[in-house]
Amino acid sequence: MTTPLFAEIRDEILGQGPMPLSRYMGLCLGHPTHGYYRTRDPLGARGDFITAPEISQMFGELVGIWIAATWAAMGAPADLALVELGPGRGTLMADALRALARAAPALSPDLHLVETSPPLRAAQAKRLTDAAPTWHESIDTLPERPSIVVANEFFDALPVRQFQRTERGWFERLVGLSADGTRLTFGLSAEPDPGIVASAPAGVLMTLPGPALDITRALARRCVTHRGAVLAIDYGHVRPGFGDSLQALAAHRFVDPLAAPGEADLTTHVDFFAMGRAAASQGALVHGPADQRDFLFALGLRERAERLSSQATPAQVDAIAVAVQRLTDPAQRGMGSLFKAMAISDPASTRLAGLPPPSSA
Numbered sequence: 001m002t003t004p005l006f007a008e009i010r011d012e013i014l015g016q017g018p019m020p021l022s023r024y025m026g027l028c029l030g031h032p033t034h035g036y037y038r039t040r041d042p043l044g045a046r047g048d049f050i051t052a053p054e055i056s057q058m059f060g061e062l063v064g065i066w067i068a069a070t071w072a073a074m075g076a077p078a079d080l081a082l083v084e085l086g087p088g089r090g091t092l093m094a095d096a097l098r099a100l101a102r103a104a105p106a107l108s109p110d111l112h113l114v115e116t117s118p119p120l121r122a123a124q125a126k127r128l129t130d131a132a133p134t135w136h137e138s139i140d141t142l143p144e145r146p147s148i149v150v151a152n153e154f155f156d157a158l159p160v161r162q163f164q165r166t167e168r169g170w171f172e173r174l175v176g177l178s179a180d181g182t183r184l185t186f187g188l189s190a191e192p193d194p195g196i197v198a199s200a201p202a203g204v205l206m207t208l209p210g211p212a213l214d215i216t217r218a219l220a221r222r223c224v225t226h227r228g229a230v231l232a233i234d235y236g237h238v239r240p241g242f243g244d245s246l247q248a249l250a251a252h253r254f255v256d257p258l259a260a261p262g263e264a265d266l267t268t269h270v271d272f273f274a275m276g277r278a279a280a281s282q283g284a285l286v287h288g289p290a291d292q293r294d295f296l297f298a299l300g301l302r303e304r305a306e307r308l309s310s311q312a313t314p315a316q317v318d319a320i321a322v323a324v325q326r327l328t329d330p331a332q333r334g335m336g337s338l339f340k341a342m343a344i345s346d347p348a349s350t351r352l353a354g355l356p357p358p359s360s361a
């Protein structure tokens, strides 16, 4: 399928040669007029994918409980900024604020949303009117204050670079054009990257996060300077990983990531190992990661489901049970263990709810 973005990418490749995967991902997701997130609300049954807060209100409510507990652990600062990165439809935050009002009535958080998508900002404005949020294009303009930051399925949508090992070293994976100029194809850089020294057998593919680590380092510095914590929930891996996790989703199906630039969601597994190291390098504590399943059960998912079910119709009771199953199923295609929760914090917040203690604390 040719898309408006395909024509632009083709012209750029014709002019400047094949582009790094990070440039391709950046254009597909964030191009000002044709980027995937700039042009649509991709969430929900009629969209391209569904996320945990869209599966059940319990997810956001438990994040709200986590926020209340973390705020208390920080010594209940009155000037807390509550921040969400990539809030989607605002569902998680709406559910979290409801739970937060009950769990921490003394807290009236100042809400800040980092969101680049105009259609999703509009959805957030509708859901979160009462909380009067302030929007930001990036984390650079967030207030310099004690903060709690949450991010669900945000880091997986940031561009990555990939490198392939050959007998002659690590070559960067590039997006180029087929010989007839009608299709995009994957290729490799002409020369190996001298900066990469990891040893691996020929053929192995390595994914290097870029913006995800820059953002993690900046958030970690903010935590250390102003106090605070960051909760990232996403699908990913906890060991330094080799392998290709680039995937494209459209209408809930996997599609070729090069077939329809700007029309499919592109993501990669989040490298929690690298994110943890990036946070630790700034002096922040790293809590977890834990499997999403363990995190949600530790915060009281079972009890919450029972309480909701006790006031529900039989059909609603079934739906609640299905939601619990979807959020915690450890099977390969479920969210329970593919998804992880990890937090980083200032050095004084040595224990955060639902997560194993930092190894260095």
Ligand code: SAH
Pocket: 029, 030, 037, 043, 051, 052, 053, 054, 085, 086, 087, 088, 089, 092, 114, 115, 116, 117, 120, 137, 138, 151, 152, 153, 154, 157, 158
């Ligand atoms: N957290 C929501 C939505 C996840 S989809 C949920 O769980 O349902 C990814 C979100 O990140 C969307 O809101 C998208 O618009 C936003 N996003 C993607 N790239 C971004 C970027 N570079 N800066 C800010 N927000 C971004």
